[in-house]
Amino acid sequence: MFSPKSLHNLLHPLVSIDSVSADHAAQDRCNQACLALLANWLDDLGFDCHLQAVPHSRNKYNLIAHRPGLQSQSGGIAWLGHSDTVAADAARWQQDPWQLQQTADAFRGLGAVDMKGFFAVLIELLRQLENAQWRQQHPLTIIATADEETTMAGARALTQELIGQPALAIIGEPTAMQPVTLHKGYQAFRVTLSSRGGHSSEPRPSHNCIHAAMSITQQLQKIAKRLTELADKRFSIPQSTLNIGTLNAGDSVNRICASAELGFDVRPIAGIEFGQIEQWLQQAVSAGLKGYHVSASLTPLYQPLLGFESSIDVPMQQHLKHCCGHSHGAANYVTEAGFIEQLGVPTVVLGPGNIAQAHSVDEWIAFQQMEQALTSYRQLITQIDRFAC
Known part of the structure; x- marks a missing residue:
């Protein structure tokens, strides 16, 4: 049964907790309060x-919650999501x-869809089953991670011992409830530039x-x-992509700009090596500086993230479709x-x-998405026994 009131009572306190993950320390927040609420x-x-x-990390935590089965200590589902939001x-x-604001057909608030709404749906479902x-x-294992929006340090810290031996792991990122079994890799970079600057009267x-x-x-x-x-x-965008996302520069209109930072990311498909991409980028920075009395350095912001391809078998694919x-x-x-797939757990991304x-x-x-998630998750969680390890 779908109840906006019940979901509001869960999502409202989650959204009210500032759990921003940011590169700049001034914006970054500890996620412990959010995890404490989920743990309660x-x-x-x-x-x-x-x-x-x-x-x-900057004082960040993962929450690992486990409830044993009556029949077996293997199989079942591990449900994963991140507790942090963007700024x-x-x-x-x-x-x-x-x-949190409620309209006639939606909830609005930071993290409502990415991805505190997933946790609200999951807790509501578990209460209904109870x-x-x-x-x-x-x-059943439920994991809430830290810093997914930046370094992915939370997911990197997970081990097979913590996750156990589930038959399936579900990452509740927003997919419009379409199972996602493949995604691209990721690299992010910063170019830092500096020069002697000068007075703008002599540009x-x-x-x-x-x-x-x-x-x-x-x-x-x-x-x-x-x-x-x-x-x-x-992929809907079949090629690897490069996006320039930030440019921070200068401190006064009457100066020759003496410092700047350029930020961008690359999302490669399989077949292009991270090392090759970084080599191309170094060459691009060098070529761009020709004729300038400016120094520049290219720095990776995070460790590269490999692309994901699920190991779920055909029967599980058919069950997810059902x-x-x-x-998918x-x-x-x-x-x-x-990261979860690398631990030997068949994984799918599936969320409202x-x-x-x-x-x-x-x-x-x-x-509508939360209601669909409640229905689909109920079927998955109550019928997973047929896929027990």
Whole structure:
């Protein structure tokens, strides 16, 4: 049964907790309060909960919650999602991003779709099954990770011992409830530029870091074109992509710009090596600096993320289609699925909401998507016994 009121009572406190993950320390927040709330709910449902401190993070944690099965200690489903959100430009929102708003057909708030709405649906489903006295034969594991929006440090810290031996892992990222079994890899970079600068009354374009950054951008566009030479038609955007996302430069209009930072990411398909991409980018930076008295360095922001391809077998693919009403597909974005697949657990990305609403002003999730997730997840969780290890 779908109840907007019940889901509001779960999603409202989750959204109200600021759990932003950001590269800049001033915006970054600890996620412990969000995990404590989830742990309280799961503890009431008979889960054994513990926090894992995440190495190489700013005081971040993973939550691992486990409930044994009556019949077996293997099989079942591991459900995973991230507890962090992107930062919000509050001035552009029509509301306080951390105050959940309910409309006639949706919830609005930071993290509503990416991906606190997933946790609200999952807790609501478990409560409904508890009330129906459902007897769980195989283990259930629920994991909430840290820093998915930046370093993926939370997912990197997970081990097979923590996850166990589930028959299936489900990453609840917003897929409009279409099973995703394939996605691209990911690299992110920063180019830092510096020069002696000078007074704007004697402008010297060759010393101007903004001019140099524009020149480097032109070279990066050549790399973007080069990346289109190889295609994988399983993706809606078949080629690898390069996107320039940030440019921060200068401090005064009456100075020759003496510093700048350019940020961009690359999402490669299989067949293009990370090392080759980085070599091309180094060459692009060098070519862009020709004729400039500007120094520049190219720095990876995070460790590269390999693309993901699920190992689920044909019977599981058919079962997912039966439960969700959609065949499996591919995504252009990146998730934590590859880390779980590397631990030997067949993994699929499957969650309520549309990725188009994620990372956006006035982020929202439709009731229809949450209702569909409740129905599909109920079928998956109660019928997983046939796929027990």
